[in-house]
Amino acid sequence: MTIHIKNNEEIAAMRIAGQLASEVLDYISPFVKAGVSTGELDRLCHDYMVDVQHTIPAPLNYCPPGYSPYPKSICTSVNHQxxxxxxGTKVLKNGDIVNLDITVIKDGFHGDTSRMFIVGEGSxxxxxxxxxxxxxxxxxxxQVKPDAFLGDIGAAIQTYAENAGFSVVRExxxxxxxKEFHEDPQVLHYGRKGSGLKLRPGMIFTIEPMINAGKKDIRQLADGWTIVTADHSLSAQWEHTVLVTDTGYEVLTHSAGCPPPPTL
Structure with a gap:
């Protein structure tokens, strides 16, 4: 495992990319309503990224080993996805929940974030x-601070979600x-406190738990990309990109319309 510790110049570039990714979500929020198709949301985001921000949509034609190229500019995961x-042609209706996952590339650096939206009145x-x-x-x-462990993050997420009666996706x-979309380390959303890699200032990674209302088991659809819950239960995900600082953490995917941290 090779962990790239970012220098000040790289951190500054990641702040810009992160803010831009979050601003795509700010822009698209008013359009997420009953009657809109997920394909239309993708088109709007793509045009905003390319024409307004002058960023590159990282998912478009992204092709990790074993996959076919991803055909769109954002990910839209609805209900049990x-x-x-x-x-595509899926039209959102009242009561749906949808995750919009945005990754932009600006000056060679990636900003990655996602938010959940409830269409109309959710259950x-x-x-x-x-x-x-x-x-x-x-x-x-x-949990993020120097000398903490990756396992601290996963253990805290797992404990909280399971205590609420939900399950954590493992895969x-x-x-x-x-500069790469996916680098080391992997950040599990379950695990044991005090285990795994020790955190150091300059590390940047995403925290993006996928939580199911039912069981944790999942399956992949025939399109080769879409992941759904095996029991057809609802699933949700939120994501931020986080920097380990000298004293704690900094959320890099922040913008004016970003939901504030909860009171816990």
């Missing part, structure tokens, strides 16, 4: 799942990020 939902379960997932992400973020995790 856990992650990597491909935008009590949907609202609670989205809120607990948001809180789980922040509880994970608040997908947070990741280091910088």
């Amino acid at each position: 856990v992650c990597h939902g491909i935008p 009590v379960q949907a609202q609670r799942l989205c809120q607990v997932t948001f809180e789980s992400m922040w509880i994970g973020i608040e 997908f995790c947070g990741h280091g990020i910088g």
Whole structure:
């Protein structure tokens, strides 16, 4: 495992990329309503990234080993879709929940973040799942400081989510990020406190728990990308990109419209 510790110049570039990614979510928020298709949300985000921000949509044609190229500029995961939902003809309706996952490239650096949206009036379960997932992400973020361990993040998230009656997806995790979309280390959202890599200032990685209302088991759809819950239960995810500082952490994917940290 090779962990790239970012220098001050790289951190400054990552702040810019992170803010831009979050601003895409600010821009698209008013359009996330009943009657809009996920394909239209993708088109709007793509045009905003390319024409307004002059950023590159990182997911478009992204092709890790064993995958076909990802065909769209954002990920739209609706209801029981856990992650990597491909935008298309799906039209959002009242009560749906949807995760919009945005990654932009600016001057060679990646900014990666996602938010949950409830379309209209969500069910009590949907609202609670989205809120607990948001809180789980922040509880994970608040473990970040020099000489803490990656396992501290996962253990805190797992404990909080499971105590709320939900389950944590195991197969997908947070990741280091910088000039590469996915770098070391992997950041698990479950685990044991005091285990794993020791955190050092200059590390940058995502924390992005995927929390299911039902069981943790998942499966992949035939499109080769979309992941869904095996039991068809709702799933939620929130994501921030985080820097380890000399005294704690800094959230890099922050913008004017970003939801503030919860009161825990």
